[in-house]
Amino acid sequence: MPTAMPQPERENYLNKEYGVWSWLLTTDHKRIALLYLVSITFFFFIGGFFALLIRLELLTPAGDLVQADTYNKLFTMHGMVMIFFFLIPSIPAVLGNFLVPMMIGAKDLAFPRINLLSWYLYIIGGVMMLHCILTGGVDTGWTFYAPFATNFTNSNFIEAALAIFVAGFSSILTGLNFVITIHRMRAPGMTWSRLPLFIWAHYATSIIQLLGTPVLAVTIVMVAAERVLHLGIFDPKLGGDPLLFQHLFWFYSHPAVYIMILPAMGVVTEIIACFSRKRIFGYSFVAFSSIAIAVFGFLVWAHHMFVAGMSVYAALVFSLLSYAVAVPSAIKVFNWTATLYKGSIHYDAPMLYAFGFLGLFTIGGLTGLFLAALGIDVHVTDTYFVVAHFHYIMVGGAVMGYLGGMHFWWPKISGKLYPEGWARLAALIVFIGFNLTFFPQFLLGYMGMPRRYYDYSHMPEFQVLNVLSTAGATVLGVGYLLPMIYFLWSMRYGKPASDNPWNAAGLEWKTPSPPPTFNFEEEPVVTWEAYNYDELDAPRDDAPRKEEVPVAR
Amino acid sequence: MPDSTAVGLQNEEQHNPALLHHFAEPQQQRDAASLGMWVFLATEVMFFGGLFCAYLVYRRLYFGDFAAASKTISMGYG
Numbered sequence: 001m002p003t004a005m006p007q008p009e010r011e012n013y014l015n016k017e018y019g020v021w022s023w024l025l026t027t028d029h030k031r032i033a034l035l036y037l038v039s040i041t042f043f044f045f046i047g048g049f050f051a052l053l054i055r056l057e058l059l060t061p062a063g064d065l066v067q068a069d070t071y072n073k074l075f076t077m078h079g080m081v082m083i084f085f086f087l088i089p090s091i092p093a094v095l096g097n098f099l100v101p102m103m104i105g106a107k108d109l110a111f112p113r114i115n116l117l118s119w120y121l122y123i124i125g126g127v128m129m130l131h132c133i134l135t136g137g138v139d140t141g142w143t144f145y146a147p148f149a150t151n152f153t154n155s156n157f158i159e160a161a162l163a164i165f166v167a168g169f170s171s172i173l174t175g176l177n178f179v180i181t182i183h184r185m186r187a188p189g190m191t192w193s194r195l196p197l198f199i200w201a202h203y204a205t206s207i208i209q210l211l212g213t214p215v216l217a218v219t220i221v222m223v224a225a226e227r228v229l230h231l232g233i234f235d236p237k238l239g240g241d242p243l244l245f246q247h248l249f250w251f252y253s254h255p256a257v258y259i260m261i262l263p264a265m266g267v268v269t270e271i272i273a274c275f276s277r278k279r280i281f282g283y284s285f286v287a288f289s290s291i292a293i294a295v296f297g298f299l300v301w302a303h304h305m306f307v308a309g310m311s312v313y314a315a316l317v318f319s320l321l322s323y324a325v326a327v328p329s330a331i332k333v334f335n336w337t338a339t340l341y342k343g344s345i346h347y348d349a350p351m352l353y354a355f356g357f358l359g360l361f362t363i364g365g366l367t368g369l370f371l372a373a374l375g376i377d378v379h380v381t382d383t384y385f386v387v388a389h390f391h392y393i394m395v396g397g398a399v400m401g402y403l404g405g406m407h408f409w410w411p412k413i414s415g416k417l418y419p420e421g422w423a424r425l426a427a428l429i430v431f432i433g434f435n436l437t438f439f440p441q442f443l444l445g446y447m448g449m450p451r452r453y454y455d456y457s458h459m460p461e462f463q464v465l466n467v468l469s470t471a472g473a474t475v476l477g478v479g480y481l482l483p484m485i486y487f488l489w490s491m492r493y494g495k496p497a498s499d500n501p502w503n504a505a506g507l508e509w510k511t512p513s514p515p516p517t518f519n520f521e522e523e524p525v526v527t528w529e530a531y532n533y534d535e536l537d538a539p540r541d542d543a544p545r546k547e548e549v550p551v552a553r
Numbered sequence: 554m555p556d557s558t559a560v561g562l563q564n565e566e567q568h569n570p571a572l573l574h575h576f577a578e579p580q581q582q583r584d585a586a587s588l589g590m591w592v593f594l595a596t597e598v599m600f601f602g603g604l605f606c607a608y609l610v611y612r613r614l615y616f617g618d619f620a621a622a623s624k625t626i627s628m629g630y631g
Contacts, residue, residue, distance in 0.1 A: 101575075108575035110585045176592055184585040185575075210592060214600035222607070233607065239615050248603065523577060 012514040027112035028517055033098035035119050043085040050078035055470040061463050063455030071454030072139035079142025084164050091263035095405045096202045102508035103196050105187025105524040110180040118173040125167030132159040146234035146245040150226040161220045168213045175209030178202050189526030196506055197286050201266025204290035208255045216252035250301040258297040264401025268354045271404050272336050274504040275351035276343025279531035282335040289328035296325040306377045322372035329365050349423035353404030356431045360396025385445025391438045411497030415514040416490045430479035436472025440465035505531050
């Protein structure tokens with residue numbers, strides 16, 4: 001292709017400075033987002049590797065690949081790594097860090113150095129977890145219930161617990177940063193009701209991170225103290241209560257699942273609005289439902305303990321509240337669907353992921369209601385039904401949201417376009433692989449296959465569904481590998497992206513792709529409502545465009 | 554020191570050395586710092602509140618054991 005005189009590349013956050021230290025000591029929220037991107041992808045591989053081994057073991061009814069203790073370590077490390085080192089940071093630390101300041105018209109987060117500290121805390125926790133894995137791992141389950149974790153496990157539990165403790169503070173500080181940024185650093189004219197719903201979602205997520213994670217931290221301190229000093233907090237022989245552990249643990253870990261899903265909901269909202277070319281239906285409902293999920297999410301923790309020996313009357317109350325917490329999520333699903341109605345739908349890769357999210361999150365959420373019903377829960381608790389339920393939400397929901405968001409904002413982050421054909425193929429492969437992996441698990445659980453069993457030779461009729469599930473996992477793995485390959489490919493060989501390749505609404509699209517270090521040369525003044533797709537799609541040459549932002553080119 | 558709250562002046566002309574680059578006004582910076590500290594204190598409440606509550610509950614339930622244990626306390630470690 002004949003080229004004209006090569007243009008010097010505009011200065012942006014990527015080429016402003018070179019060198020390892022300019023990355024490791026950066027306070028630029030966009031660079032920190034990329035540091036997180038590399039780190040969480042690394043841990044995704046580790047967690048995925050453990051998943052592969054689990055599925056390989058379950059191909060045959062006999063426990064013939066690994067020993068029982070090893071299998072316990074496999075599912076424990078899979079859970080701990082995936083939850084604490086991949087899912088909880090993923091969207092907030094990568095997309096949130098990158099986009100929150102830009103979406104509100106700020107130059108950076110409120111506390112850039114704390115942002116960098118958050119990343120270092122994550123890395124320290126991650127290194128500790130890696131060391132724990134390499135020195136034998138933990139076999140307590142990611143839920144590390146007392147008394148097994150405190151008294152009877154022979155594994156290196158304290159190290160894993162401390163790793164999670166440190167990573168928890170990374171999460172708390174990120175939440176702190178977002179809350180203060182959203183409160184204090186919005187550009188003039190960017191009122192709360194003009195904020196993109198991505199920001200509302202991250203605000204709610206940050207509230208949960210701030211209030212919930214300290215309780216996990218204190219639980220870990222108590223468990224470590226119990227294990228090392230035998231204080232008797234959870235040991236009945238010394239006057240303690242093992243159920244106290246479960247209350248403390250789930251008080252954080254239930255809101256934690258909302259930390260994992262709310263940002264994905266924010267991403268999906270942005271994608272659906274853009275690829276339907278319509279303002280989100282029911283903006284205030286979607287905004288307040290995020291806050292409602294954050295509030296109600298703190299009130300339902302004991303639905304993980306229905307069969308643990310707690311009072312039936314308390315179980316009734318928690319069951320009712322668990323039904324209530326599903327309502328705001330349902331409100332969002334209805335609003336997304338209403339946005340699609342009479343929209344001009346474009347089937348680009350981000351939208352395919354958003355469609356996948358809509359269907360899979362709905363199934364995952366509805367099966368959550370199955371589990372909230374006491375009678376059904378007694379039948380399917382600790383079976384593969386529960387495993388399928390949470391994977392539908394965490395993988396079919398959160399990971400699809402993360403991938404959709406990475407595709408949607410990739411041109412902004414890298415300045416390059418990813419190959420659309422491959423991206424659509426990858427989205428399809430992920431969807432097919434996901435359903436093939438996890439739908440059989442609903443059936444397995446309903447029919448009675450327990451979770452965390454490495455040997456099901458007394459139930460050999462379950463092998464067919466397990467083989468289907470493992471086959472699906474392989475397909476899913478291919479689907480995840482493809483974006484990693486073509487994103488890297490696009491950084492070198494991809495077509496350069498324009499500032500707003502999707503013609504999307506939002507302040508972040510008013511900056512160059514990739515953006516300069518300080519995002520905006522002059523502070524934008526916002527005079528238009530969010531999701532102004534009617535203006536974007538039909539600009540009138542005669543009327544002055546309301547959304548001119550003074551940005552240096 | 555130039556008046557940094559004057560509206561309309563370029564940042565370079567009245568750049569207060571204490572004003573960090575990503576804030577527009579010193580008051581905004583102060584507000585952000587103080588709100589940040591209060592929110593952090595709220596997280597500390599969640600952190601220590603549970604711990605203190607658990608301690609108080611056990612101390613009340615097993616006051617005899619606590620009293621007996623305090624007779625064997627090591628004055629050096631406290």
